[in-house]
Amino acid sequence: MTDSATTPKTSLNKFEKLKAEKDGLAVKAEIENFASLGWEAMDETDRDHRLKWVGVFFRPVTPGKFMMRMRLPNGILNSAQMRVLAEVVERYGDEGSADITTRQNIQLRGIRIEDLPDIFNRFQAVGLTTVQSGMDNVRNITGDAVAGLDADELFDTRELVQQIQDMITNSGQGNSEFSNLPRKFNIAIAGGRDNSVHAEINDLAFVPAFKDVSPGYISPGYISPEKSEKIFGFNVLVGGFFSAKRCDAAIPLNVWVLPEDVVAVCRAILEVYRDNGLRANRQKSRLMWLIDEWGIDKFRQEVEQRLGKSLLAATEHDEIDWEKRDHIGVYKQKQPGLNYVGLNIPVGRLNAEGMFEIARLAEVYGSSEIRLTVEQNIIIPNIPDSVLASFYTENILKQFTINPSPLTRSLVSCTGAEFCNFAMIETKQRAIAMMKALELDLELNRPVRIHWTGCPNSCGQPQVADIGLMGTKARKNGKPVEGVDIYIGGKVGKDASLGTCVTKGVPCEDLQPVLHDLLIEHFGAKPKVLINS
Template sequence: MTQIAEPQAGVNKFEKLKAEKDGLALKAELAHFAEIGWEAMNETDREHRLKWLGIFFRPVTPGKFMMRLRLPNGIITSNQMRVLGEIVQRYGDDGNADITTRQNIQLRGIRIEDVPDIFRRLKEAGMTSIQSGMDNVRNITGSPVAGLDSDELYDTRELCRQVQDTITNGGEGNPAFTNLPRKFNIAIAGCRDNSVHAEINDIAFIPAFKDGTFGFNVLVGGFFSAKRCDAAIPLNAWVEPSDVVDLCTAILIVYRDRGLRANRQKSRLMWLIDELGVDGFRAEVETQLDRTLQTAAAKDEILWDKRDHIGVYAQKQPGLNYVGLHIPVGRLYAADMFDLARMADVYGSGEIRLTVEQNAIVPNVPDSRLETFLQEPLLQRFSVNPDPLTRALVSCTGAQFCNFALIETKNRALAMIKELEAELSFPKPVRIHWTGCPNSCGQPQVADIGLLGTKVRKNGKTLEGVDLYMGGTVGKDAHLGSCVQKGIPCEDLKPVLRQLLIEHFNAQPNAVLTVNS
């Protein structure tokens, strides 16, 4: 049986609150919280420990909580989507949902008095939000077209589910993994295009053949934070699919027991790897596994440029297609969720896939239903062929709902992109990522153009602004971009982007029509 870690009191306030009470203990108190209301709750329970249950207090919307689910491999059924739509629908204008950059969904507007009923409904529908925040492993990402792509090397769906079930005890909560030094990300790639952004995960499994046998090369340590951003590095290990769960467990235990805790800014896995050295870290993992890991395969199978899966694509199953829909900055309202669920039922197999680009895929659409599917009114907004800048736009939640964000992101990003598309033509999509703060949930470091929110001074006033990142690449030669300009006021950003798009991405100004008088 996996040992439960003892929290370390007195190291910092987060270690202290974990030592006082495990966040999972709040499961037994939800009915009480619903009865007394959010304002009467213990402040530490409300603002921190609830995150162990996937419930997030947001000071910018007091009394209206966010709930983060767990959807391994980004797969959700039509019935599950309908249940989530019904949950946010009850909150009117306050209720909506966001698709995240980890193939997940976050619900907004949640009231604490409704949480016991919501948890009941989630369990009945086969969903959970357990251990989705704070010092826990986040949603397990995998190929969004697993089981559909004729060129895939491995179907990641079951492995993602097995890893999640191990970490969360089948969604009931697992105290063995609720006391990590910081958050933790795991990705499993099954295709040749690095659809999971392997380089930004604490553990990433990359397809690779060794002596003719399929398995995974292992990367470790990738992360973003306010103080440091690093791409994952090779562990010099190769494992077969049957060893993935055990290796994840071993790495998590080493990180839990040996990870640095004194300074939260230096507590992610890469800091432990720095301290031990990658060979020393690997040795610790092998000790925990009680066996020697095979060395990495000479090369991996990430050979393609990254695909965004927007559009219509034939599946490996004859006569079936998957259709990728662009969801602008991942924002969904109840009516959208009901429409997606209905379309998945009517045209597909009752399943929806989510991508790390905050988009959705409806799989298993027969050739005979495809034309009618493409005439659905929802596709006027959730396009299968969006304009080039819109197509590749990613944004975090921003200041509208997140108290960490220094700027508004989603609405500003959409408005600015539309203006630029009206003025310029593009030979291909340009990936622009917005994030509201240095926590980098919008992943600006992997973008062609990344915009990281900050505060700037202009004419004696404090304004919303961005730091500009460039050079991030994804796919076969993925690496992180770097900051090239700091402190651009948002009100001055559009001409800066316009010039960058012309000079670096071959954008062309649209012809201006003149009318003779």
């Protein structure tokens, strides 16, 4: 393994220096000490940075109240785990909350440093981990939200996603092999036809593809078929990312792999990136910058060398040929007599009461399983036909509806300035209020995906939205105000593509009429006819 020490110290950025001074995972053994010291007495580098290696994030806008980021591979947890998360949030009263993220994950807010030992013990008891969920690590690994439930799926992603997580994190215990990447790294595996994981915005993504294989055609390491046949596997995409400096869609690696080789290919790509990624300029440290410097052919060759065998060329076409589904509502599973139900969680925000209720619903009506989606919503699977009528009567469905209005249905938002020091604007509550106001004025015959993000780091992914809103500083009447840059035309599902910025610096207080006109002009909305009584 090559670490940051191989780079001349004069070219190390400040983050590489702090990693060289002390491994981020070292703080695992210091949690009790941090809890007794209190946040104000801690070493600032430990507090502000190294704690992120165990999923704990200092937030300057809420000093003393930390955020915790989980690891939930494929976005799956159970009622017992959700109940523990709810108990953690509950202890902080009005200051405690949770957010579902665009990586099928959950972040907890209001956490106090003195409670960390007890919280980590509670997590361990129910099989939860936060390890390596921040800083220069692989983020939560996404897979199909309805994996194993969908009769039309091509591959059940759950086991592969878990295997990758276990490889990267040493089964949740922490793994120094992959805890010092040049920057963060996103991995996604698609198992269906609708690209539910937004493959193109990941550093590494696997999309389903069938390959025509003839006897003797398979390269060393693969079993040659006895007769020509189509074999299922994945085309590999690399380099997708959003940052304040640059946004790029992932590009083909020109590689096709069998499911049983996915974990090894992930390891090889991560090793190549870890040992060769650019570390001097942090703004140029994501995987795509290395691919730019080397070229895709050299990058592939390095991966093959690390893997120890040649890889087959990608197929010309993959199997992503459906429009994107959001899974909100009631759907038949491939298991006879069972259903999965998608609940709309407005902008992904949860409180303890809502979390307890979701845990109860999953336990009473389903199999205790709960799933998260990249649209910040929740799926409860395995609900028998015989109890659906009773399920529909639950009061919580008034808050987390199965039939939301078109704009609320597809609304996504990052944390915003309420909790994040990078955000330039408040997002979540503003987004909800503005969608409700627009829906009072407009009739829409289909959902319109509107994504809010508080800053150019693009956690809210405005580039993949029908309408994307990126927080910025605008000016009105000569004074600075909160504003947005507007993106149009992002597409998910088949033929996915990134949207483009069409307007800059719109003051938030002037945004509603602008969105009103965009919805009419581009998305078929019509003004409601008001009838005087």
